[in-house]
Amino acid sequence: MRADPLSDALAVADARSVFSGGFTAGGDWAIRLRGRDKLKVNVVVRGRCLLVREDGGQSLALEAGDVVVSDGRRSYVLCSAPGTEPLDSGEVHMDPGDRMAHLGGGEEFMCVSGHIDLSRDGGDLLRRALPELIHVRAAEVEAPVLGWLIGQLVGEMTTGRAGSAFASDQLAQLLFVQVLRVCLADAEVLPAGWLRALADERLGPALRLMHGDPSRPWQLEELAREAAMSRTAFALRFKEAAGVPPLTYLLNWRMTLAARALREEETPVAALAQSVGYTSESAFSNAFKRTVGVAPRRYRDAVRAAVKG
Numbered sequence: 001m002r003a004d005p006l007s008d009a010l011a012v013a014d015a016r017s018v019f020s021g022g023f024t025a026g027g028d029w030a031i032r033l034r035g036r037d038k039l040k041v042n043v044v045v046r047g048r049c050l051l052v053r054e055d056g057g058q059s060l061a062l063e064a065g066d067v068v069v070s071d072g073r074r075s076y077v078l079c080s081a082p083g084t085e086p087l088d089s090g091e092v093h094m095d096p097g098d099r100m101a102h103l104g105g106g107e108e109f110m111c112v113s114g115h116i117d118l119s120r121d122g123g124d125l126l127r128r129a130l131p132e133l134i135h136v137r138a139a140e141v142e143a144p145v146l147g148w149l150i151g152q153l154v155g156e157m158t159t160g161r162a163g164s165a166f167a168s169d170q171l172a173q174l175l176f177v178q179v180l181r182v183c184l185a186d187a188e189v190l191p192a193g194w195l196r197a198l199a200d201e202r203l204g205p206a207l208r209l210m211h212g213d214p215s216r217p218w219q220l221e222e223l224a225r226e227a228a229m230s231r232t233a234f235a236l237r238f239k240e241a242a243g244v245p246p247l248t249y250l251l252n253w254r255m256t257l258a259a260r261a262l263r264e265e266e267t268p269v270a271a272l273a274q275s276v277g278y279t280s281e282s283a284f285s286n287a288f289k290r291t292v293g294v295a296p297r298r299y300r301d302a303v304r305a306a307v308k309g
Helices: 005-013 143-159 164-185 194-199 204-212 220-226 231-242 246-264 269-275 281-292 296-308
Strands: 016-026 030-033 039-046 048-053 060-063 067-070 076-079 100-104 109-117 133-136
Touching (some): 005 164, 194 204
Antiparallel strands (some): 039 067, 039 109
């Protein structure tokens, strides 16, 4: 795999952005959005609204060009003003042609919505690395790129041109990558995890080494040298940012790669063990079972049984 941890994580998690539709609104209106355990994305195309968190968190003022990504565990309300009784998103009629709904008495506001499907790995790899709610403002440095992508996305969703569904999904992928890049530029918003470690300029080079050659028996001294730090300082800083020590991170990443191979490939377990740095199948199987909870062969059988339904 490339020495690009962000691309690696998106590929291994098989993160797929899908924009399912949107709505226009005017006057007094409110809609409750549920992530249903998927990362939920809302893009404000025009107008302004409030995002009211139903977990009691602080409300957000959103305006044209803003992007919000929610971890999908809690519902929230988009509204013209506090106090308006919200409709549930499932109760709103969507035009099957342009996939747009209409709320209230006007069209001063427009929002497009979608989700990032993380079902292939349970969402753990990406979800654990992200905050509950990401708010990318139109004034961010990445705004020009985000604005262009939003414009293209809305155009594809509303014109119904040939290939628009495929084009919309590809644009949604790029939009999500740009949101993650904004997060990397502001690591303070991130919880402890691999994304926060990647955002750290001192730790990033060591992280890229592990991703570039995960089968190599990396030593703490080598990784610390790449970060231009002492062993102790590097280990402490890495654990604070990533939430786990460097070599534990390497172990977890190897098991993530192995799990993906077991899901998608026919590679024998013995060969897979070597590809992620283990000289014996038994050592790999023990490490996989400790990390994932089941032995590699049982994991592969369970995935296949689930696919067959």
